[in-house]
Amino acid sequence: MLLEKKCAVITGCNRGIGKAILDAFVKAGADVFAVIRKENTEFTEHCQALSKQYHVAVEIVYADFLSEEEVLSAAKEILKTKKKIDVLVNNIGISNPLNSLAMTRMQTIHEAFQINLFSSILFTQQISKSMMRKQSGSIVFISSSAAFDGGANIEYSASKAAINGAVKRLAIELGNFGIRVNAVAPGLTATDMGNSMSEEDEAIALSMNVMKRKGEPEEIADVVLFLGSDMSRFMTGQVLRVDGGLR
Numbered sequence: 001m002l003l004e005k006k007c008a009v010i011t012g013c014n015r016g017i018g019k020a021i022l023d024a025f026v027k028a029g030a031d032v033f034a035v036i037r038k039e040n041t042e043f044t045e046h047c048q049a050l051s052k053q054y055h056v057a058v059e060i061v062y063a064d065f066l067s068e069e070e071v072l073s074a075a076k077e078i079l080k081t082k083k084k085i086d087v088l089v090n091n092i093g094i095s096n097p098l099n100s101l102a103m104t105r106m107q108t109i110h111e112a113f114q115i116n117l118f119s120s121i122l123f124t125q126q127i128s129k130s131m132m133r134k135q136s137g138s139i140v141f142i143s144s145s146a147a148f149d150g151g152a153n154i155e156y157s158a159s160k161a162a163i164n165g166a167v168k169r170l171a172i173e174l175g176n177f178g179i180r181v182n183a184v185a186p187g188l189t190a191t192d193m194g195n196s197m198s199e200e201d202e203a204i205a206l207s208m209n210v211m212k213r214k215g216e217p218e219e220i221a222d223v224v225l226f227l228g229s230d231m232s233r234f235m236t237g238q239v240l241r242v243d244g245g246l247r
């Protein structure tokens with residue numbers, strides 16, 4: 001029960017890595033604000049079942065992270081409940097099929113930065129107000145191995161590398177308020193995103209990984225849980241690579 005009596009905000013948790021984080025956090029005893037793009041009956045039922053089974057509150061909040069207005073209104077909805085937020089997980093991210101710079105429109109690059117970086121920073125600016133008030137909290141961003149090795153398109157690799165820079169800066173700034181800021185950088189993970197490569201590209205990606213397999217979403221979630229909990233209380237400003245030993 002690493003997060004007993006804690007309250008977490010998790011973005012993009014209706015599927016993939018985010019959903020594994022939601023499940024891990026609820027099992028660890030956390031109440032959760034689940035921030036997702038749009039209404040989804042199956043997900044609503046999943047949250048109700050989690051809530052019942054683990055005796056925690058799971059509230060769903062909607063926002064399209066392409067829209068700063070929607071990001072702000074989701075944060076406002078959460079803050080107005082006056083619940084003290086202990087953990088924020090900025091998980092939402094998009095990637096596009098492999099493409100060359102020459103064939104990539106600037107709009108595609110702007111959109112990826114908006115979703116992967118700017119909206120998460122805006123959301124953090126708002127949600128961290130609750131953590132500042134109580135002088136504690138843990139913020140976890142989801143970066144990527146592509147931030148280190150450029151293993152994905154320009155907009156993805158660059159926006160994820162920018163997250164790593166943001167983590168360093170925010171750790172210094174928010175550290176003054178007792179808030180820790182870290183990131184997890186997954187390698188190829190078995191989700192809709194991680195399963196979208198061609199067989200050939202996937203074989204190349206896996207050949208560079210010591211364990212020669214994809215990660216499972218739960219294997220990423222466990223490390224996010226560690227960073228979100230007091231188990232990592234002396235860690236901040238770190239980007240933990242969870243990639244099966246990518247070389």
Ligand SMILES: NC(=O)c1ccc[n+]([C@@H]2O[C@H](COP(=O)([O-])OP(=O)(O)OC[C@H]3O[C@@H](n4cnc5c(N)ncnc54)[C@H](OP(=O)(O)O)[C@@H]3O)[C@@H](O)[C@H]2O)c1
Pocket residue numbers: 011012013014015016017018036037038063064065066091092093094095115142143144145185186187188189190191192193194195
């Ligand atoms: N899978 C990998 O191989 C891998 C590797 C390294 C890093 N990551 C990172 O891990 C995180 C989770 O990825 P994943 O693999 O779980 O991806 P995924 O299965 O594609 O899920 C992405 C999540 O982000 C949400 N999202 C995307 N665009 C959004 C928008 N405009 N507004 C609101 N929500 C939006 C999706 O919501 P909808 O369902 O509404 O689209 C979904 O919940 C991302 O940051 C990704 O970059 C993944």
